[in-house]
Each structure stands twice: as C-alpha cells, then as structure tokens.
Amino acid sequence: MTEPTATAPPGMPLHTKMLIGFVVGTTAGIAANLLIGEAAWLEGLIAYVTDPIGQLFLRLLFMLVMPLVFSALVLGVVEIGDPRSLGRIGIKTLLWVLAVTAIAVSIGLVLVNLLRPGTGLPPEVGQELLAASSDRAVEIATAREGVSGIDILLNIVPRNPVEAAANGDLIAVMFFALMFGVAATVIRSDGTRSFVDAVQGVYDICLKLIGWVIALAPYAVAALLFSITAKLGVDVLLQLARFVGTVLAALAIHFFVVFPLLLRLFGGMGPLTFLRGAEPALLTAFSTSSSSASLPTTLKVTEENLGVPRRVARFVCTLGATANMNGTALFEGITVLFLAQFFGVELSLVQQVMILVLCILGSVGAAGVPGGSLPVIAMILAMFGIPPEGVGLILGVDRLLDMCRTVVNVGGDMAGSVVIGRSEAKAEPLQQAA
Numbered sequence: 001m002t003e004p005t006a007t008a009p010p011g012m013p014l015h016t017k018m019l020i021g022f023v024v025g026t027t028a029g030i031a032a033n034l035l036i037g038e039a040a041w042l043e044g045l046i047a048y049v050t051d052p053i054g055q056l057f058l059r060l061l062f063m064l065v066m067p068l069v070f071s072a073l074v075l076g077v078v079e080i081g082d083p084r085s086l087g088r089i090g091i092k093t094l095l096w097v098l099a100v101t102a103i104a105v106s107i108g109l110v111l112v113n114l115l116r117p118g119t120g121l122p123p124e125v126g127q128e129l130l131a132a133s134s135d136r137a138v139e140i141a142t143a144r145e146g147v148s149g150i151d152i153l154l155n156i157v158p159r160n161p162v163e164a165a166a167n168g169d170l171i172a173v174m175f176f177a178l179m180f181g182v183a184a185t186v187i188r189s190d191g192t193r194s195f196v197d198a199v200q201g202v203y204d205i206c207l208k209l210i211g212w213v214i215a216l217a218p219y220a221v222a223a224l225l226f227s228i229t230a231k232l233g234v235d236v237l238l239q240l241a242r243f244v245g246t247v248l249a250a251l252a253i254h255f256f257v258v259f260p261l262l263l264r265l266f267g268g269m270g271p272l273t274f275l276r277g278a279e280p281a282l283l284t285a286f287s288t289s290s291s292s293a294s295l296p297t298t299l300k301v302t303e304e305n306l307g308v309p310r311r312v313a314r315f316v317c318t319l320g321a322t323a324n325m326n327g328t329a330l331f332e333g334i335t336v337l338f339l340a341q342f343f344g345v346e347l348s349l350v351q352q353v354m355i356l357v358l359c360i361l362g363s364v365g366a367a368g369v370p371g372g373s374l375p376v377i378a379m380i381l382a383m384f385g386i387p388p389e390g391v392g393l394i395l396g397v398d399r400l401l402d403m404c405r406t407v408v409n410v411g412g413d414m415a416g417s418v419v420i421g422r423s424e425a426k427a428e429p430l431q432q433a434a
Contacts, residue, residue, distance in 0.1 A: 224392025
C-alpha cells in the first residue's frame with residue numbers, strides 16, 4: 001500500500017485560502033498589466049472568465065441579503081426589547097448599543113473623509129471602472145439623481161415591503177423589519193412565538209447558506225482582484241494599504257479614546273483597570289475573530305475581573321455577542337466610503353447619514369459567521385451606485401481587520417456591562433427606598 005502523496009491540508013483555514021486567492025489574483029493581475037497591457041485575449045479573459053466568476057459570487061450574496069437582514073433585525077429587536085424579561089436593563093442595553101455604534105460609525109465616516117484613502121486614481125479611470133464594472137450600479141446611481149432629502153426620508157417607510165425588497169431598497173426593508181420586531185415584542189401570544197421561531201429558522205438557514213457561499217470566496221477574490229489589478233496595476237495596492245491604515249486608526253480611536261471616556265464618565269472605572277481585567281477576553285477575541293467563540297471568556301472576566309453583577313453581565317454580554325457590533329459597523333461604513341472614493345462616486349451629506357443608519361442597523365446579527373457582513377456591504381454599495389464587486393478588494397486583508405474589529409466588539413460588550421452594572425447598583429437602593 002503506497003503512502004498518499006503530499007497535498008494541501010484539507011483543514012486549511014478559510015482566511016488562509018482567501019489570502020492565497022488574494023496573492024494569486026493580485027500577482028497575476030499586476031503581471032498581466034505590466035507584461036501584456038491591453039491585449040485582446042486579456043480583455044476576453046476578463047470579460048468571459050474572471051468577471052463572470054466574481055459576478056456569480058456577488059449574486060449569491062445579493063440572493064441572501066434580504067432574508068438575512070429581515071430575520072436578523074426582527075430577532076435582534078425581539079431579544080433586546082422583550083418587556084417581560086428585559087425591563088430597565090434591556091432599555092439601557094438598547095441605548096448603549098445604538099449610541100456606541102453610532103459613535104463608532106461616525107468616527108469611521110469622519111476619518112475616511114479626512115484621510116480619503118480611496119482617492120488618487122485619475123477621475124477618468126474611476127469612471128471607466130464604474131461604467132464597466134456594474135451596469136446595475138450605474139442604473140441605480142442615475143435613478144437616484146434629483147431625489148430630494150424629503151423624498152429620501154419618506155422612502156424610508158415602504159409603500160410595499162415586497163416591492164422594496166425586490167428593488168433592493170435596504171433601508172425600507174430594515175424599517176419594516178424593525179416595526180415587525182417591535183410588534184412581535186409587544187404581542188406575546190402563541191402565534192407570535194411561532195412566528196419568531198420561524199424567523200429564527202430563516203436566520204439559521206441564511207447563516208448556513210452564507211457559510212457555503214463564503215467557501216467560494218477564495219476563488220472569487222482571485223477572480224475579482226485579477227480583473228481590477230489587470231486594469232489598474234500597482235496603484236490599487238497603494239490605496240489598499242491606505243484603507244487598512246484608515247480602518248485600524250478608526251478602531252484604535254474608538255477603543256482607546258471613546259471606551260475609556262465612557263468608562264470613566266459613566267462606569268466609574270479607569271481605562272487601565274478595565275484593560276487589565278478584560279485582557280483575557282480581548283486576546284481570545286483577537287485570536288478567534290468571533291464574539292460568539294469569545295463569549296465564555298467574556299462572561300468570566302466581566303463577572304470576576306471587572307466586578308459586574310452576574311445578571312447584568314450575562315444579559316449584556318450575551319446579547320452583545322450578536323447585537324453590539326460597533327467595530328463591524330465602523331468597518332462597514334469605512335468600506336462603503338472607501339469604495340465610493342475609489343470608483344469616483346460622490347456622496348452627499350444626506351447619503352452619508354443614510355449610510356451611517358444602514359451600518360448601525362445592518363451590524364445587528366450580521367457578524368454571526370465569517371463574512372456575515374459582506375451581503376450588507378454589497379447591498380449598501382449597490383444602493384448608492386458603487387460597483388459591489390469592489391468588495392473583492394478588501395477580502396484579502398479582511399482577516400487582520402476582522403481580528404481587530406472583533407476586539408472592539410467584545411470590548412464594547414464588557415464596557416457596556418460595566419456602565420450598566422454601575423447604573424443598576426445606583427438604581428436598586430432608590431427602588432428599595434421607594
């Protein structure tokens with residue numbers, strides 16, 4: 001019996017495969033750009049092979065975005081807002097999630113507007129890529145011209161939710177899902193419990209399907225990056241480095257400035273005390289890139305090292321593992337604006353505020369699996385006339401950024417537990433006195 005020949009390890013992590021796809025696609029594309037230039041057969045290869053592979057990957061993501069966002073938001077509202085089980089702590093947790101996530105996205109949007117990591121390409125090249133990359137994006141961009149701010153606000157409320165979903169109107173679908181979740185929270189009947197169970201089933205199915213789609217990501221990354229680098233050459237790598245630097249800077253500001261201020265003002269805890277106590281959970285988050293996988297360690301250190309009451313720690317950290325994704329929301333906002341700058345798409349202040357809202361809502365439940373935020377990012381890109389295939393640019397460096405933003409997500413859960421735990425300690429004596 002002969003020994004098996006050496007092959008690639010079957011258990012190779014997905015992020016390693018994606019990195020290989022990133023390197024292969026980028027190297028081959030730059031080589032083609034330098035050595036072949038505008039040869040007809042290269043244009044044919046891009047038009048009939050690499051572009052269709054990338055488009056197929058994006059279509060699979062688009063296919064899942066509406067059921068994923070609807071089910072994630074309904075479940076998020078139901079879990080956060082059940083008045084029978086949450087009460088005062090639930091309201092505080094909801095306010096913490098919304099406020100801290102809004103601050104995170106705002107930091108990202110301000111920084112990406114100041115540093116402008118996506119600029120540098122000649123305008124005509126960006127417009128050429130915009131026209132060649134996505135007919136749908138151009139169509140959406142044209143359709144949005146001349147729409148007033150009042151119309152944008154009114155369109156948040158859909159006339160027909162099914163039509164809004166069919167047209168890719170993500171913010172209208174999110175509004176409908178939020179209303180559904182609020183109503184399901186108020187009406188606690190057997191019928192609504194069955195409905196929530198069904199929505200949970202839809203959510204679980206979406207996560208499984210996304211897992212299958214993301215398994216194709218290494219090949220899609222190679223194809224998308226080959227297409228882009230074959231057209232642009234080394235310029236794209238310089239801008240990608242600026243993108244990574246912008247994301248890391250924004251995450252650092254949120255983690256090392258915003259969290260310490262909130263902890264000092266509302267939690268009565270110094271930043272060094274917090275960091276020393278939270279260190280095991282933060283290291284686990286960095287190494288696993290998963291808030292859910294870090295949850296046991298997060299609960300342990302929040303209770304034992306940070307002194308948060310068990311009932312508060314379990315509630316806030318458990319919900320935060322799925323709902324409090326401020327690092328993910330920050331990343332989504334920067335990615336959308338970076339790609340808008342990269343492709344030369346100008347976004348108004350109103351549109352950037354809409355992106356902020358979409359990132360806050362879209363981050364709820366979106367990071368349950370590796371790449372879970374990709375459908376939301378791709379849909380937001382298409383909504384604002386930005387070629388969604390640009391998401392292929394960031395997939396190769398996503399692992400590093402995922403590790404860093406998971407640290408921010410988990411840190412936000414623990415900081416929220418400290419703040420809410422302190423407010424509960426103040427509220428209980430008042431209740432007893434009353």
